[in-house]
Amino acid sequence: MSSALSASENGSKVTIVERDEVLGGILNQCIHNGFGLHYFKEELTGPEFAYRFRKMVEKDKNITVLTRTMVTELDENVAHVQGKGGMEEIRFKACILAMGCRERTAGNISLNGTRPMGVITAGAAQKMVNIDGKMVGKDVVILGSGDIGLIMARRLTLEGARVHAVFEINSTTSGLRRNIMQCLDDFNIPLYYNTTIFEVVGKDRVEGVYYGQVGESYRKLEETRKFMKCDTVILSVGLVPDLQLLPNAETNPRTNGLFVNEYYQTSKPWLFSCGNVLHVHDLVDNVALEGKQVGLFASLYAQNKLKKGEIIKVTHSSDFSYVLPYTLFEGEGEVELKFRLKKKVVKKWIKVTSAGKELCKKFVLAGVPGEMMTITINKKDAHGEIVLEVE
Numbered sequence: 001m002s003s004a005l006s007a008s009e010n011g012s013k014v015t016i017v018e019r020d021e022v023l024g025g026i027l028n029q030c031i032h033n034g035f036g037l038h039y040f041k042e043e044l045t046g047p048e049f050a051y052r053f054r055k056m057v058e059k060d061k062n063i064t065v066l067t068r069t070m071v072t073e074l075d076e077n078v079a080h081v082q083g084k085g086g087m088e089e090i091r092f093k094a095c096i097l098a099m100g101c102r103e104r105t106a107g108n109i110s111l112n113g114t115r116p117m118g119v120i121t122a123g124a125a126q127k128m129v130n131i132d133g134k135m136v137g138k139d140v141v142i143l144g145s146g147d148i149g150l151i152m153a154r155r156l157t158l159e160g161a162r163v164h165a166v167f168e169i170n171s172t173t174s175g176l177r178r179n180i181m182q183c184l185d186d187f188n189i190p191l192y193y194n195t196t197i198f199e200v201v202g203k204d205r206v207e208g209v210y211y212g213q214v215g216e217s218y219r220k221l222e223e224t225r226k227f228m229k230c231d232t233v234i235l236s237v238g239l240v241p242d243l244q245l246l247p248n249a250e251t252n253p254r255t256n257g258l259f260v261n262e263y264y265q266t267s268k269p270w271l272f273s274c275g276n277v278l279h280v281h282d283l284v285d286n287v288a289l290e291g292k293q294v295g296l297f298a299s300l301y302a303q304n305k306l307k308k309g310e311i312i313k314v315t316h317s318s319d320f321s322y323v324l325p326y327t328l329f330e331g332e333g334e335v336e337l338k339f340r341l342k343k344k345v346v347k348k349w350i351k352v353t354s355a356g357k358e359l360c361k362k363f364v365l366a367g368v369p370g371e372m373m374t375i376t377i378n379k380k381d382a383h384g385e386i387v388l389e390v391e
């Protein structure tokens with residue numbers, strides 16, 4: 001919606017194709033607050049945030065919305081869609097991918113044990129509780145301390161379940177600090193680091209889990225194996241960009257999203273990408289801002305107005321998981337680089353150089369892999385490979 005509004009503002013006609021009944025994506029099931037602090041300078045719930053954008057989209061005469069319509073195939077300048085009227089083709093000059101992400105499942109993480117009812121991903125549980133009004137279980141353990149798992153720990157507690165533990169295989173959480181405090185600490189829910197589920201037990205319904213600590217390379221330390229009774233296992237073990245539409249596309253193994261240049265343009269010039277389908281975001285405000293930028297770029301491309309220059313590669317030291325965009329164009333102007341750290345960093349500088357010359361520095365009091373960070377550079381002094389380092 002953010003991309004559509006910005007493309008429209010810049011003179012394009014836009015069609016939003018959405019497979020769901022309403023626009024808003026994952027926001028519609030995120031009934032907790034914590035959305036919009038940066039974008040609207042207000043604390044909103046997910047549905048409230050989505051509603052504000054829906055209202056703006058509804059008023060915009062340049063935007064056509066097709067709901068309950070799924071893009072099934074994408075070719076240059078044409079989207080094949082299946083909607084209320086059957087199969088149709090939509091012709092375009094530029095296309096913005098904003099399909100969000102999917103959750104990793106028990107199969108994806110090779111979860112050991114039986115396959116009883118009661119093993120469910122956090123987002124699916126969230127949809128059942130918040131949209132369908134159904135409880136998933138009474139005695140819950142959560143695997144993974146990602147934000148959705150943390151939010152669900154609180155949500156299920158408020159709905160009357162007992163959340164016995166959150167197990168995190170790493171020594172740090174990938175969730176936001178505020179979510180650890182507000183969703184676990186405030187409800188006395190223990191978080192066990194370096195710990196995972198060894199085995200799920202149960203025939204028809206989950207009866208419990210064997211869990212324990214992990215050593216180097218996530219080796220299970222069998223001597224620490226213990227049993228915890230529960231009837232539900234919630235998996236919050238990561239999100240993966242949903243690129244089913246482009247099964248053979250080259251992706252960055254760290255983000256699982258497409259490679260994009262400064263304009264969020266992929267290797268196919270007519271195809272742009274933003275939001276969780278490009279890299280998983282922790283804050284929707286950043287998704288909306290990214291969408292807004294990409295809407296402008298796609299609109300300029302459609303009007304043959306996108307200016308390019310010599311390509312400059314953006315790379316990083318091993319302290320980073322990724323830095324995005326992956327290339328810039330030589331020229332004037334500021335560009336925001338987005339990155340995630342690999343490990344926790346305390347009181348360090350993030351330094352950006354181009355062809356060995358320092359472009360800028362940013363002091364980081366405490367940076368964790370769970371939080372996407374940014375640094376803005378001025379391109380005028382960039383004349384060679386851009387490298388990000390922790391100093």
Ligand SMILES: Cc1cc2nc3c(=O)[nH]c(=O)nc-3n(C[C@H](O)[C@H](O)[C@H](O)COP(=O)(O)OP(=O)(O)OC[C@H]3O[C@@H](n4cnc5c(N)ncnc54)[C@H](O)[C@@H]3O)c2cc1C
Pocket residue numbers: 017018019020024025026027030032033034035036069070071072098099100101123126147148151242245274275276277280281282283284285287
């Ligand atoms: C549980 C949870 C809690 C969160 N909590 C917070 C929070 O407290 N504060 C905060 O700021 N952010 C939070 N976030 C993050 C933020 O909400 C998301 O990062 C953001 O909303 C993602 O937006 P998106 O548009 O990229 O993807 P999505 O919201 O996933 O939207 C993608 C849309 O594309 C549609 N789609 C996909 N494929 C097709 C297709 N082939 N054809 C047609 N339509 C298709 C989907 O139906 C969906 O509507 C949370 C996220 C989650 C999952």
